Amino acid sequence: MEQVMMILIGILVSVATYLILSRNMIRVIIGTAVLSHAVNLLIITVGGLKTGNVPLLGHGVEPFTDALPQALVLTAIVISFATTAFLLVLAYYTYKTNGSDDFKELRGMTDE
Amino acid sequence: MNNIIVLPLVIPIFTAVVLVFLGNHIVVQRIISIITMLAVSIISFVLLELVQREGILKIAFGDWEVPFGILFVADTFSVLMVLTASIVTMLCLFYAFSTIEKRHENMYFYSFVLLLVAGVNGAFLTGDIFNLFVCFEVMLMSSYVLVALGGEKVQLRESIKYVLINVVGSSIFLIALAYLYGTVKTLNMAHIAERVAEVGQDPMLTTVSLVLLLVFSLKAGLVLFFWLPGSYVVPPAAVQALFAALLTKVGVYALIRTFTLMFPHRPEVTHTIIGVFAGLTIILGCLGALSSRNVLRIAAYNIVIAVGFILIGLAVGTEIALAGAVFYLVHDMVAKALLFLLVGMMLYLTGEKLIDYMSGLIRNYPLFGWIYFLAMLALVGIPPLSGFVGKVLIGKGAIEAGSYILLFLGFASSLVVLFSLLKIFLSSFFGETIITNEDKKPFPAASMASLVAFSFCIAGIGIGAEKLLVYVLDAANTLVDPSVYINAVLRES
Numbered sequence: 160m161e162q163v164m165m166i167l168i169g170i171l172v173s174v175a176t177y178l179i180l181s182r183n184m185i186r187v188i189i190g191t192a193v194l195s196h197a198v199n200l201l202i203i204t205v206g207g208l209k210t211g212n213v214p215l216l217g218h219g220v221e222p223f224t225d226a227l228p229q230a231l232v233l234t235a236i237v238i239s240f241a242t243t244a245f246l247l248v249l250a251y252y253t254y255k256t257n258g259s260d261d262f263k264e265l266r267g268m269t270d271e
Numbered sequence: 272m273n274n275i276i277v278l279p280l281v282i283p284i285f286t287a288v289v290l291v292f293l294g295n296h297i298v299v300q301r302i303i304s305i306i307t308m309l310a311v312s313i314i315s316f317v318l319l320e321l322v323q324r325e326g327i328l329k330i331a332f333g334d335w336e337v338p339f340g341i342l343f344v345a346d347t348f349s350v351l352m353v354l355t356a357s358i359v360t361m362l363c364l365f366y367a368f369s370t371i372e373k374r375h376e377n378m379y380f381y382s383f384v385l386l387l388v389a390g391v392n393g394a395f396l397t398g399d400i401f402n403l404f405v406c407f408e409v410m411l412m413s414s415y416v417l418v419a420l421g422g423e424k425v426q427l428r429e430s431i432k433y434v435l436i437n438v439v440g441s442s443i444f445l446i447a448l449a450y451l452y453g454t455v456k457t458l459n460m461a462h463i464a465e466r467v468a469e470v471g472q473d474p475m476l477t478t479v480s481l482v483l484l485l486v487f488s489l490k491a492g493l494v495l496f497f498w499l500p501g502s503y504v505v506p507p508a509a510v511q512a513l514f515a516a517l518l519t520k521v522g523v524y525a526l527i528r529t530f531t532l533m534f535p536h537r538p539e540v541t542h543t544i545i546g547v548f549a550g551l552t553i554i555l556g557c558l559g560a561l562s563s564r565n566v567l568r569i570a571a572y573n574i575v576i577a578v579g580f581i582l583i584g585l586a587v588g589t590e591i592a593l594a595g596a597v598f599y600l601v602h603d604m605v606a607k608a609l610l611f612l613l614v615g616m617m618l619y620l621t622g623e624k625l626i627d628y629m630s631g632l633i634r635n636y637p638l639f640g641w642i643y644f645l646a647m648l649a650l651v652g653i654p655p656l657s658g659f660v661g662k663v664l665i666g667k668g669a670i671e672a673g674s675y676i677l678l679f680l681g682f683a684s685s686l687v688v689l690f691s692l693l694k695i696f697l698s699s700f701f702g703e704t705i706i707t708n709e710d711k712k713p714f715p716a717a718s719m720a721s722l723v724a725f726s727f728c729i730a731g732i733g734i735g736a737e738k739l740l741v742y743v744l745d746a747a748n749t750l751v752d753p754s755v756y757i758n759a760v761l762r763e764s
Contacts, residue, residue: 249434
């Protein structure tokens with residue numbers, strides 16, 4: 160199962176890299192969102208996929224699944240949602256004030 | 272009693288939330304925010320004394336046993352950083368009162384500054400690497416807002432690049448964390464350090480450490496500083512000063528923590544790369560500072576040079592060099608904030624960014640001119656001002672370790688700093704004045720108070736270096752010998 164996940168993560172990272180390297184602002188933002196999902200999957204996978212029961216005291220059922228990566232991913236998801244939402248709003252306003260969503264046109268002069 | 276460790280994080284967050292409900296009462300917001308920062312500064316000072324008396328303090332949230340829960344650790348290094356950050360923020364807030372525009376203040380400016388400070392203090396104090404990530408995000412989220420606040424064309428254009436770079440950087444940070452957790456199965460920094468020492472730092476762990484180096488370099492502006500001159504110069508002066516003083520320094524702090532505590536076992540790989548990076552940063556930063564005639568950009572490239580210089584201390588890695596790095600870090604937080612406030616004031620008074628269009632400021636505003644002169648001397652490292660001791664200590668460490676190239680680059684960069692700042696001084700402050708008495712803007716009183724307070728700080732750090740060195744040497748002692756930190760966190764209860 161881990162191998163399949165790793166291949167999926169690889170595909171997601173390559174898609175994200177492709178999108179982040181493009182010139183269009185929205186594509187870059189979608190790229191970062193995909194990248195954050197890939198990273199979340201990576202945390203879950205590296206921590207070990209579900210191998211046993213819930214880690215409850217006194218149940219006596221071995222083996223347990225490590226619950227920590229799930230807590231980490233939960234935090235990471237919340238943070239990436241917040242930043243993505245903020246980025247989309249920022250991108251909208253940048254588009255509105257600068258009149259372009261093309262990064263090549265957003266470079267700006269060095270001394271203006 | 273140890274609960275005091277968490278206060279530098281909790282108080283600013285709590286006040287930030289309270290300030291949201293006082294949206295229209297700007298004066299109340301100002302008073303509350305300044306009192307908050309004063310309180311945090313006093314608490315950090317008390318904490319510093321407490322750490323001296325009782326050794327490294329820790330608090331495990333919810334009383335979870337140490338390697339399993341989240342914890343905050345206060346050692347001398349982190350508390351020194353918290354104290355400096357809090358004092359700098361307090362003085363920057365004073366400056367902001369008279370210069371920041373009303374539309375910023377109405378958009379919860381003070382709340383975001385306090386959240387920024389909370390993130391910075393949290394990043395300094397945390398003893399858990401995942402929480403370092405979370406505190407980074409708290410800090411970055413408010414910095415995103417502060418860069419964009421005001422909504423001017425340039426601000427939005429630069430902020431979207433700044434945000435995107437940092438979002439990608441955070442993802443890479445998480446990748447490093449995932450592999451680190453997969454390898455050592457723990458996130459507590461002291462516990463990681465112990466496990467890494469047990470299993471030996473194999474190539475896998477070294478790679479993880481290099482990914483962390485990449486991430487923190489991005490935040491600190493070490494080599495990967497291409498985003499810095501663009502995004503640091505667009506917000507208002509008080510915010511620029513906060514960024515210059517706090518944001519890159521958190522990256523530097525994280526680098527020092529990572530490579531002294533967790534991954535010190537392969538210095539021939541990691542510390543060599545840091546040394547090369549530091550040298551490159553200094554060279555590129557110098558080129559940037561020399562090439563520009565825009566005061567803001569010269570100041571921004573000076574941040575980059577200082578980051579390179581501090582990390583010479585880490586690359587060399589002896590106790591003296593690390594003490595120098597800590598001392599210089601404290602000095603640089605204060606002096607860079609002052610430099611940006613001065614430059615921002617030049618912009619406010621003349622309305623110009625290029626030094627070619629400013630002249631004779633010292634005739635109109637003598638005290639302002641002399642404070643700039645003082646800041647320049649401090650940044651170059653003229654005794655008895657604050658930069659001197661740090662430079663001497665880093666130099667001494669580099670000689671001890673035989674890193675003569677880094678030593679040369681570091682001290683040559685002082686000349687470039689002197690040259691670039693002198694360029695501003697000669698062309699903007701000296702010469703015929705171009706401001707007539709009718710056009711002369713009155714100097715904002717609160718800003719002047721803040722500038723004077725900052726100059727007392729840099730003079731105080733220099734003259735009182737002996738007092739400060741007690742703390743700095745203690746911090747360096749812990750950095751050189753990570754077992755002090757590990758034992759304090761994992762063993763004693």
